[in-house]
Amino acid sequence: MRVLRVETAEPYEILIGGGLLTEIPQDLPQVLETRHLALITDETVRDLVAEDLARILTEAGFRTEIFSFPPGEASKNMETVVQLSRSMVRAGFDRRSAVLAVGGGVVGDVAGFLASIYLRGVPYVQVPTTLLAQVDSSVGGKTGVDLPEGKNLLGTFYQPRRVYIDYGVLTTLPLSHLRNGLAEVVKYGAALDRGLFEFLEAQAEALLAYHPEPLEEIIYQSCRLKAEVVSRDEREAGLRRVLNFGHTLGHALEAALNYQILHGEAVAVGMVAAARLSEALGVAEEPVAERLEALLLRLGLPVRLPEGVAPEALPAFLSADKKVWHGRLTMVLLRRLGEFVFYEDPPRESLLEVLKEISI
Amino acid sequence: MRVLRVETAEPYEILIGGGLLTEIPQDLPQVLETRHLALITDETVRDLVAEDLARILTEAGFRTEIFSFPPGEASKNMETVVQLSRSMVRAGFDRRSAVLAVGGGVVGDVAGFLASIYLRGVPYVQVPTTLLAQVDSSVGGKTGVDLPEGKNLLGTFYQPRRVYIDYGVLTTLPLSHLRNGLAEVVKYGAALDRGLFEFLEAQAEALLAYHPEPLEEIIYQSCRLKAEVVSRDEREAGLRRVLNFGHTLGHALEAALNYQILHGEAVAVGMVAAARLSEALGVAEEPVAERLEALLLRLGLPVRLPEGVAPEALPAFLSADKKVWHGRLTMVLLRRLGEFVFYEDPPRESLLEVLKEISI
Incomplete structure (x- = not known):
């Protein structure tokens, strides 16, 4: 496993390893005070990775709930953010909870944006599952959604507490x-x-x-x-x-x-x-x-x-x-x-x- | 006129005076690099104050456009933010523009939130026009909108570059x-x-x-x-x-x-x-x-x-x-x-x- 420290205003670390998913539960308490996690993903990654990760976390004593939306750029809009937020409020997620973004670039952008505005900001952690998201979205803190007038027109700069890059999951994709x-x-x-x-x-x-x-x-x-x-x-x-x-x-x-x-x-x-x-x-x-x-x-x-x-x-x-x-x-x-x-x-x-x- | 310096992470000043509106054009360049302003207000304040302010700014050489929405808490939602954003994009407001929030608490919350996420953040200035907004919303940096599940559930912490409090406008209200x-x-x-x-x-x-x-x-x-x-x-x-x-x-x-x-x-x-x-x-x-x-x-x-x-x-x-x-x-x-x-x-x-x- 390799560790990269990112020196932004609020520094964080990227952990890179094969099979890293199973190590997330024991590492998370180092960066999050809460054990109440909203796992945000899309419907494809939900089946391929997120359900497994949720099970691993639940077995380790985390209170985890999955919130998913249809895959693809068409979901990257404010309506998705509002629907996810409403589901999280109804499920009792408060300021002392955190968001886990599990998926490709769209999931990372949407979940990061959601985390940055939910109750004016809750901590979040990234688990990018495509190589593109692993090398591109893990650094930079850009979050956002599209408008009909163009891409990424609404968003924030918001840094994750941790990024877990498990390249083992890449084989689940074409x-x-x-x-x-x-x-x-x-x-x-x-x-x-x-x-x-x-x-x-x-x-x-x-x-x-x-x-x-x-x-x-x-x-x-x-x-x-x-x-x-x-x-x-x-x-x-x-x-x-x-x-x-x-x-x-x-x-x-x-x-x-x-x-x-x-x-x-x-x-x-x-x-x-x-x-x-x-x-x-x-x-x-x-x-x-x-x-x-x-x-x-x-x-x-x-x-x-x-x-x-x-x-x-x-x-x-x-x-x-x-x-x-x-x-x-x-x-x-x-x-x-x-x-x-x-x-x-x-x-x-x-x-x-x-x-x-x-x-x- | 009185001046109050607010010592947040990014400090700013609140100017308080009667008839202060007319002095905004000459003061603005101290806090904004741009002369391209989106003046966000509601339909009531638009007639009472915002049209006048836009005229004053235009005469002083600012490129100003007014964007308004129906008054009241019912407008304090993400749909209003999306509609305002889309209008601003179509009108050519880019990262080098700024937002002026002119109105009461709802306008301040909506416009501040909009400014904090528009193209991942543009500068904004507040012109609160009700006493409640003047004494309450000018300090704290809270922005946000409501969800059907509750008030202020989505938002950001985002400080204005300047707050202009003109208590002269209070006589326009009941x-x-x-x-x-x-x-x-x-x-x-x-x-x-x-x-x-x-x-x-x-x-x-x-x-x-x-x-x-x-x-x-x-x-x-x-x-x-x-x-x-x-x-x-x-x-x-x-x-x-x-x-x-x-x-x-x-x-x-x-x-x-x-x-x-x-x-x-x-x-x-x-x-x-x-x-x-x-x-x-x-x-x-x-x-x-x-x-x-x-x-x-x-x-x-x-x-x-x-x-x-x-x-x-x-x-x-x-x-x-x-x-x-x-x-x-x-x-x-x-x-x-x-x-x-x-x-x-x-x-x-x-x-x-x-x-x-x-x-x-």
Whole structure:
């Protein structure tokens, strides 16, 4: 097992290990004063993981109740938060109780937000069950829900008391979910840590076979890198934007496809575009795109725009991003593998050129 | 004008003055970097105050837009927050904008909550327009909305950047609203500050005639007292419960009457009951009830249970309060005027006895 301490205003620890779920009951009292737990999950994870975890906790003397909602981004709204809250009030959860978030990114965002506003805030603990949530949502304290007008428009910054990452649960999910998370790991390597990038190159097949040692290593390194970035920029003023490597175009692609694409797949294509743009604009001081594409292909991730997506259609979705979040468009490009640069308002023609290159 | 500095984790200042509204445009840049303001209000205050303030701000070069909702506690829910948020997104309010809450307690709670979760938090400024909101909501950072299961069950702790208290606007409201706020001022005096209590005794008629000097004084003293309590107990661990003087029974009375009673009237009766209980239990070291009742009567506030409320019906509503907020019932009683004591689980018989005394 590995332990990562995250140095936010209220520090907490991420525990990473295979079979860690069974150790949660004996560890929880170190971070929670209560034994009254609301276990928030979705209906899929409920069957795969949450029921088991609830049983383990109950046997250890915790008073545990499961509250679940339909899986998927469509549930990530205020109505779900209100329904969960009402169920918790009726079940007698008071200020001296706590929330356990058990699931992927949507569950983490919804449950974290709920915990941050329930009776003006109760403690919460995360048990992310997808690789994407393990390497992405465990650090940063972002919670939130969508509005019809856009994603994550309502939310809070709220840190968990503890994060338990059990990579043993990853085998309960289809391989596409593992790939989805690996795209984010590639992001950390390509933008921030050449060593991690080369580790992925060396261990690609072992990772796809769920070997525990490399899984533990990439989860630890990804969380460590994100924690370093976030601890220097807790409120998203600047540096944190490095985490958007591959996401600017990735988000545009998701929006263009009305989210009928896995996040990791959109990010993979977005990273390829950003790498090629880095070369086209003369920012890259070594070839970066080819090696990145080769790794993504070995991991079973896409490196070309999906069929039916016209390159010309994407820039429109970029400006939506731009409007809500910043006055201008800051893209994350690569100087070399493992080293990012910020680039303000890249020329539209260069962007379009690159998108055309990677359209099928 | 008087200035009160509130020493919370992120300190802010309360400015108190007659005609202060017109000075907001020149002061705002000291606390906000933006000139893009969402002015949140209800439909009543919109006509009385908010339209004027928006005009003043627009003339001074601020980009201001008003968002309003129907007045009253019935609007204090998540649906209102979602609707306001959606309107703000569509109107282009981004992270670099700010919220101005203009209105009474409901507007302050809703707008503060909205500001705390909109794009994970934008700055906000309060312009309370009722005496109750001026002496009660300006300090403490509590925001929130109701659920069908109970009041204030979802919310945050979120401090404003500035509070502007213009007691000049109080004349736009019926006298009953002034009385409603004066009940809270009596609370601060009776529980915490004998000098304030005696000032109220000396100035009761002047206050009811809206004389500016005594109004400024009682608003300043009330905010100062609340700020002292809150700064020592920002997360409501203990001391802050002193602010519940008169509110334990007041809340029960409101619930029994399905909130068809002004908050201040319920608190007035609750304070009388608490004062009489202090004497009955031998906690009071001087007579407290008679002088308290005399002051409340002069201020036009009730000192007896409303017709139709049976004393026997109230304890049931107390236990609801008890269940959600604490394991046990802590009441605030008086040792003398200006000096409170906490009292745990007063005997039900004594409570009932006192309630019978003050039933008509």
